Amino acid sequence: MGILEGKKALIFGIANNKSIAYGIAKRFKEEGAELGFSYAGEKMEKRVTPISEELGGKFCVSCDVNKDEEIESTFKTVKEEFGTFDILLHSIAFAPADALKGRYIETTRDAYNTALETSAYSLVALCRAAEPLMNKGGSVINLTYYGSEKVIPNYNVMGVAKSALECSTRYLAYDMGENGIRVNSISAGPIKTLAASGIGGFKNILDFIERNSPLRSNVTIDDVAGTAVYLGSELSNKTTGEIIYVDGGYNVMGIGL
Numbered sequence: 120m121g122i123l124e125g126k127k128a129l130i131f132g133i134a135n136n137k138s139i140a141y142g143i144a145k146r147f148k149e150e151g152a153e154l155g156f157s158y159a160g161e162k163m164e165k166r167v168t169p170i171s172e173e174l175g176g177k178f179c180v181s182c183d184v185n186k187d188e189e190i191e192s193t194f195k196t197v198k199e200e201f202g203t204f205d206i207l208l209h210s211i212a213f214a215p216a217d218a219l220k221g222r223y224i225e226t227t228r229d230a231y232n233t234a235l236e237t238s239a240y241s242l243v244a245l246c247r248a249a250e251p252l253m254n255k256g257g258s259v260i261n262l263t264y265y266g267s268e269k270v271i272p273n274y275n276v277m278g279v280a281k282s283a284l285e286c287s288t289r290y291l292a293y294d295m296g297e298n299g300i301r302v303n304s305i306s307a308g309p310i311k312t313l314a315a316s317g318i319g320g321f322k323n324i325l326d327f328i329e330r331n332s333p334l335r336s337n338v339t340i341d342d343v344a345g346t347a348v349y350l351g352s353e354l355s356n357k358t359t360g361e362i363i364y365v366d367g368g369y370n371v372m373g374i375g376l
């Protein structure tokens with residue numbers, strides 16, 4: 120029997136089968152969870168519907184997290200299809216490509232607002248909509264990156280957005296803890312996905328981590344999925360507000376060679 124048997128999980132952030140959310144959803148399914156999917160607006164329907172079918176999704180709905188009416192209709196479907204549910208996966212980030220290269224100081228007001236709204240405020244909005252439908256013992260999981268804490272050249276405004284996301288994790292953990300719901304962030308090492316390919320010099324980051332992390336390797340979506348299963352399950356039932364690193368240990372290093 121899987122460790123997530125009897126649990127219902129709502130998945131945000133699948134673009135394709137390289138997405139971190141895909142790796143997590145697949146593992147959730149293997150562990151017995153029932154899944155519901157969303158995709159980022161109509162244009163993504165063709166890509167995400169087959170993945171929902173592959174993983175036996177109960178529903179697959181459009182949810183651009185920057186549109187309140189789409190969030191509202193998504194949770195209407197969740198209520199109809201799931202009643203209540205247990206796990207919310209937020210695996211969403213976006214910043215305009217120009218903001219992910221060169222000098223942070225050049226970030227425009229528009230790029231800043233877009234990055235923060237899509238990548239950090241979306242967690243607040245989804246938690247607020249989800250809270251009435253989440254069971255006691257439920258778990259909210261989101262994805263962050265070390266660029267929130269230290270300067271990673273080119274990560275720029277996304278680092279600022281991830282700081283806001285991590286801080287939101289702590290405040291939401293306090294708010295939702297009242298109802299027995301946990302909120303945690305997984306800080307994943309770099310993985311070549313669609314979102315990551317927009318970051319300037321990404322290949323150099325992967326090479327550097329492989330040489331310099333304690334485990335001398337990059338992480339995979341399966342590595343991240345293992346930790347997500349732990350966070351979604353009762354094994355972590357007194358862990359909330361945390362940033363958990365799945366990065367081959369890179370965050371403990373002072374300098375690289």
Ligand code: NAP
Pocket residue numbers: 131132133134135137138139140158159160163182183184185209210211212213237262263264306307308309310311312313314315
């Ligand atoms: P990904 O496959 O490109 O996933 C990002 C997802 O965010 C996509 O499904 C994207 O949909 C969605 N999204 C963007 N704007 C949205 C909106 N307005 N409404 C709804 N969804 C929206 O890349 P990923 O690497 O798996 O990223 C998942 C999460 O992991 C992100 O939070 C990312 O910052 C984080 N992370 C990634 C790495 C890494 O190195 N890959 C490391 C640490 C943390 P569209 O494609 O349709 O825009």
